[in-house]
Amino acid sequence: MHVSIEELDLQAKEVLKKFDNVTLTAKDRGQIPMQEMPTQDPSVRVTNMQEVALGYTDSQVRAEALRCLQCKNKPCIQGCPVSIDIPGFIAEAAKGNYEKSVDIIKQSSLLPSICGRVCPQESQCQKYCTVGKIYKDVDQSVSIGRIERFVADYARENGCETIPPVAPETGKKVAIVGTGPAGIAAAADLRREGHTVVMFEALHKAGGVLVYGIPEFRLPKKIVQHELDNLKEMGVEIRRNYLVGKTRKISDLMEKDGFDAVFVGSGAGLPKFMGIEGENYIGVFSANEYLTRSNLMKAYSIGDSLTPLYDSKKVAVFGGGNVAMDAARTAKRLGAEEVSIVYRRTEFEMPARKEEVGHAKEEGVNFMFLHAPLEIVANEQGRVNGVKLIACELGESDASGRRSPVEIPGSEKLYDFDTVIVAIGNASNPLIKATTDGIEVDRRGNFIVNEDTCETTLPGVYAGGDIVLGAATVILAMGQGRKAAKAMNEYLSTK
Structure with missing residues (x-):
């Protein structure tokens, strides 16, 4: 049952009345209930593109922060790829010192508003939370990401952010290929040291996967733009509609344009398909294309956008x-009457965040577990009109530790769908490798880099994020961007 933000705020106020301004024992903190994230009502939000999660109220964030035990060994930090002082910023949030709280985060992470929204905290920092371990349930851990989001939003909305200071100019030039989270992190750290930093973006809008991949209802684009504006204020230049590998090669940037070093954060933008019959029919989309049409090109804004929408009634998502x-x-938001997730394992094995699965269910998305696509069929005009699925059961565990799906012979059945979206992952962008001599990649096409420095096999060229890791999280990509920037600063000091 949906609970309004007003009701949740009232409940938090009752908690503060009981526990605030008193010396709390660990037992006291353990009695404080976890604060639920306020959301738009599912019946309303499925008709708009506005953010689903509304964010904690002031009372909620302080009540949730009081649940933190302030452990001396700080186990949560070991789950954070950029080692944020998590107990430190939560302690300040509990006191209502939000500006100080976000300053602590920004010593390690440049994108707290973004990471607080989209990072899988349950498999990172919150996985190690002592409170979650006491309850033997990671869902009962302190809601680190939600607190991070609140204090970051507070700083942005109240104009109390500080732009990182920039050292005197060094005369060195650095190119950043890609404007996603890895590139943003690298650019900020390199610019802080006084280097001239130019970012190159292939599309007409900067932000990488944060802009084209994540929907507005999960990550409002004004937040991404705000972070990019902060980079510009530091003196970072962003060149859009500039496809490195085509417009200019890496070798041209270094040998002709005077760049002393290059960081490649061009992501994993090559969609994977299943190789089944019918994937070329009209009405079959990669998730990349489908989401880009909506997120970046605003296909949902009928009348204000020139991006065409495919008329879908029954959608299957693989x-x-x-x-x-x-x-x-x-x-669902683009008007489909029926949307079904087709997944060959059970819900337990799904890699999606539990929160996202829950939101999808609330919004009326169907789930067809233990089913695998065999063939996509079409009418005489070549437009999708069905998908042949086969039922599966789980067998032995595979290399990832998940039980492998085994198809059940004779269980094939044709289902009525008019649109198919293939969302089974992406491979690394192959363009730079194809146009750059000396860059080595692994069998998946990911750049091979030095684990400690993120330097590629080409001297002076570094890489991080999805181009190295495959599809990864925003905070992992940022961690690699910062690691590369540190090594690049050392490299540039010797040139």
């Missing part, structure tokens, strides 16, 4: 990750 959830939930 996959079980966050991208599959994003595609399915977007399809």
Whole structure:
């Protein structure tokens, strides 16, 4: 049952009345109930593109922060790829010192408003939370991401952010290929040291996957733009509609344009398909294309956007990750009458965040677990009109530790769908490798880098994010961007 933000705020006020301004024992903190995230009513939000999660209220964030035990060994930090002082910023949030709280976060992370929204805290920092371990349930851990989001939003909305200071100019020039989270993190750290930093974006809008991949209802684009504006204020230049590998090669940037070093954060933008019959029919989309049409090109804004919409009534989404959830939930908002996630394992094995799965269910998305696509069929005009699925059961565990799906012979059945979205992952962008001599990649096409420095096999060229890791999280990409920037600063000091 949906609970309004007003009711949740009232409950939090009662908690503060009982526990605030007193010396709390660990037992006291353990009695404080976890604060639920306020959301738009599912019946309303499925008709708009506005953010689903409304954010904690002031009372809620302080009540949730009081649940933190302030452990001396700080186990949560080991789950954070950029080692944020988590107990430190939560302690300040509990006191209502939000500006100080966000300053602590920004010593390690440049994008707290974004990471607080989209990072899988349940498999990172919150996985190690002592409160969650006491309850033997990670869902009962302190809501670190939600607190992070609140204090970051507070600083942005109240104009109390500080732009990082920039050292005197060094005369060195650095190119950043890609404007996603890895590139943003690298650019900020390199510019802080006084280097000239130029970012290159292939599309007409900067932000990478934060802009084209994540829907507005999960991450408002004004937040991404705000972070990019902060970079510009530091003196970082962003060149859009500039496809490195085509417009200019890496070798041209270094040998002709005078760049002393290059960081490649061009992401994993090559969609994977299943290789089944019918994937070329009209009405079959990669999740990349489908989400880009909506997120970046505003296809949902009928009358204000020139991007055409495909008329879908019954949509099948292949996959079980966050991208599959994003595609399915977007399809509902674009007017599809029925949307089904087709996943060959059970819900337990789904890699998508539990919160995203829950939101999808609330919004009316169907889930067809233990089913695998065999063939996509079409009418005489080549437009999708069905999908042949086969039922599965779980067998032995595979290399990832998940039980492998085994098809059940004779269980094939044709289902009525007019649109298919394939959301089974992406491969690394192949363009730079194809146009750059000396860059080595692994069998998946990911750049091979030094684990400690993120330097590629080409001297002076570094890489991080999805181009190295495959599809990864925003905070992991940022961690690599910062690691690369540190090594690049050392490299530039010797040139």
